Amino acid sequence: MKHFFNKTLLFLLRLAVYGKRAVAWVFFSFLGMFSRLHDLYANTLGFRLYKLGFLVGKKLEKYKIPLDSRVVEIFAKRGTLQLSLLIVILVILLPHSKLYSQDIGSLPGRNTLLYALVGPGEQDFGTEEITVEVANLERPKATDAPAWKSGAVSVDAPNTVGKVVSPTAQDIAAVSVGGSALTKPTILPGSVLPVADEPASQNRTDAITHEVLPGDVIGAIAERYGISVNSILWANGLSARSYIRPGDVLKIPPSSGLYHTVASGDTVSKIASIYGVNADEIVEFNRLQKNGADIVVGEDLFIPDGVKPTPRIVSAPRPAPFVSISAPPPSVSAPAGSGYVWPTSVRRITQYFGWRHTGVDIAGPVGTPLYAARAGTVIKSQCGWNGGYGCYVILDHGGGVQTLYGHASQLYVSVGQQVGQGQALAAMGSTGRSTGPHVHFEVRVNGAHQNPLQYVR
Structure with a gap:
């Protein structure tokens, strides 16, 4: 029995070995076939396709524009801004147009629970005919009625028809609307206001104080004391748009x-x-x-009788428009034989050298001259996108040192030209990848970017 078991186990082991060899033979057969196909593709069509793709990519590289720059270019166009403003105006005006006009059959909110609780109920206030009986009663003659009350309709209290009712002063806040230091508020008809006391004597040499009463405005106070409105405004540090309130205390000068x-x-x-x-x-x-x-x-x-002098506004002189294409004179700050000079006539740095920024950005008005930091030969002078530099100039100073001047608006030099230190190369602008007029100044030593502030100050 044991011998039969061993023979069966040996048979299974041999079967496994033969199965393994068969699988290995099939795998290596397919691998050899794919290897021969790969070599055939790589030596014929594959190499040529790779070479063609490499050449096309190299040709198109200079025409690549970053996605963010394309978005800025689209949304910065005047037409895009005008279209956006038109859409905003239409969105504002459309709800007020006749397209949305309709007849309102019922009052909004009339079917709500709150209206049922606090509303007037089921009664409908329609148009009723009202008969007014005119009583021919004698009224005492009114004396000293305010001029503003003439022709106004007043409402009498119940049970006072035909009786003499003495008026009572009312709070100005409850019967007025609007008003400022120089504008009288709108008084509701029928209101009775307190009457101010008589003004003080005008023969004064010292200032006095005046407490603002309900309904007071600067004009009336100035007329009461016989002085100008500006005198009160100047004495209290007020302006024509200031507000005065009942209870405020104003300083009243002795005269205008x-x-x-x-x-x-x-x-x-x-x-x-x-x-x-x-x-x-x-x-x-x-x-x-x-x-x-x-x-x-x-x-x-x-x-x-003094008048506060009007402050003089002196406007800064506007720079002359940049219309000349001739180069300006060399920089007067370029000493002969010195190392490097500042590349422009302005000195406001908006971005410094760093691991994400290969130079320094110096901002100024469009047309500001850009000077050669050192004498050298022009090896680049061209306009276009140029990788974001826009119109730019590159000078070779020898010894592996080069300087770059980017984002110019106009170029004054050409390739191969010898320039001296401080000579004008271009005019400052905002071409290429730029958000405002400035010059992007770089210093390169053997192709590596260096901090320009280590060379110029």
């Missing part, structure tokens, strides 16, 4: 004019010339000594 705080070096004559008044009037009104010799720094002088 303004106050001046004496500063170091001020004289009465100088102050009078500033406000266009007579110096003797300032001396007399403020009770000063002759020629105002007793004024002290920090003292407030009142300038009668």
